[in-house]
Each structure stands twice: as C-alpha cells, then as structure tokens.
Amino acid sequence: MIVDRMRGVFACAIGLTMALGAAGSVASAQSQAALIVQNDRGGLIGARAREISDLNARDIQVQLRGRICYSSCTMYLGAEQVCVDPETIFGFHGPSQRGRALPPDRFEHWSAVMAGHYNAPLRDWFLSEARHRISGYYRISGASLIALGYQACSGNPDG
Known part of the structure; x- marks a missing residue:
C-alpha cells in the first residue's frame, strides 16, 4: 500500500517535471516569436x-x-x-x-x-x-x- 502511494507520488512528480519542462519550451519558443x-x-x-x-x-x-x-x-x-x-x-x-x-x-x-x-x-x-x-x-x-x-x-x- 505504501509502495503504491509512493509510486503514485513519484509518477505525479515526474508528470509535473515534464509539464514544467514543456512549459519552459513554450516560453523559450515564445521568446523567439x-x-x-x-x-x-x-x-x-x-x-x-x-x-x-x-x-x-x-x-x-x-x-x-x-x-x-x-x-x-x-x-x-x-x-x-x-x-x-x-x-x-x-x-x-x-x-x-x-x-x-x-x-x-x-x-x-x-x-x-x-x-x-x-x-x-x-x-x-x-x-x-x-x-x-x-x-x-x-x-x-x-x-x-x-x-x-x-x-x-x-x-x-x-x-
């Protein structure tokens, strides 16, 4: 049970990191507009x-x-x-x-x-x-x- 929760937290952290990375790419692309x-x-x-x-x-x-x-x-x-x-x-x-x-x-x-x-x-x-x-x-x-x-x-x- 604790391991499943940790996997969920870890998955959310990875998803958030990827989303923030993608947002950084968008901001970078906007600066080139x-x-x-x-x-x-x-x-x-x-x-x-x-x-x-x-x-x-x-x-x-x-x-x-x-x-x-x-x-x-x-x-x-x-x-x-x-x-x-x-x-x-x-x-x-x-x-x-x-x-x-x-x-x-x-x-x-x-x-x-x-x-x-x-x-x-x-x-x-x-x-x-x-x-x-x-x-x-x-x-x-x-x-x-x-x-x-x-x-x-x-x-x-x-x-």
Whole structure:
C-alpha cells in the first residue's frame, strides 16, 4: 500500500517535471516569436510606448515591413530587437492631438517620448526638425534608416 502511494507520488512528480519542462519550451519558443508590422499608420504615443516596453520585456523581435510605417509606428524602431525592410517608407511628424498643435509642455513631453525610441542620429534629426511638422510627414525609406544604423530584415518574413 505504501509502495503504491509512493509510486503514485513519484509518477505525479515526474508528470509535473515534464509539464514544467514543456512549459519552459513554450516560453523559450515564445521568446523567439516575431511581430511583423505592416502598413501601420500610427496611433496613440503612450499606448505605443507601453506596447514596445511589453515587447522588449517578452524578448519579441519586431519586423517593420510593408509599404508604410507612419507616425507612432516609427516608435517600433526603439524595440530591442528590430529590423527594417529597406523598401518600407517611414513617415515622421511631431506629436499632436488629431492634427492640432499641443500646448508647449505636452509637445515637449511627447516629443521626448517619441525621440527616446530612436537611435542617436535619427533622434537628433527628429528633435531638430521632424517634430515641428504637424501636418503631413517627412518620408524616409527603410534603406535610409539602415544606413543610419538600423538592422535590415532578412528576405524571409520569419527571420
């Protein structure tokens, strides 16, 4: 009777160990996942910043592909693992509230949040020039961003 119980406990322990091992494999597989961003016209700066922080915490690669990546989509350039398709066009402009200028203190705050997601050369240009454009976009090719130091995506959308 005691031996049967011990076998049962042992079997449960093995099952639990195997389940935990499998869960570790799933977590490992999730860390290799990629978010493929295509044709994104932007959105709210704060929400995008939180999303990028979450992607970085989960070690998820961000691939910027498709025809366009405009406005807050460009903040994905701040992902720890990001690559850029050379053919994608990136559209930059300053923070606004639905196309209307923000009060100076909010403009400065949100400009800094956006700029914090760019590497040094892009950040400098954004802060000196692009953020002052509220309507329309400064358009930059992915190839130009790669020349500024961003990694090019491989030809395979999964790589």
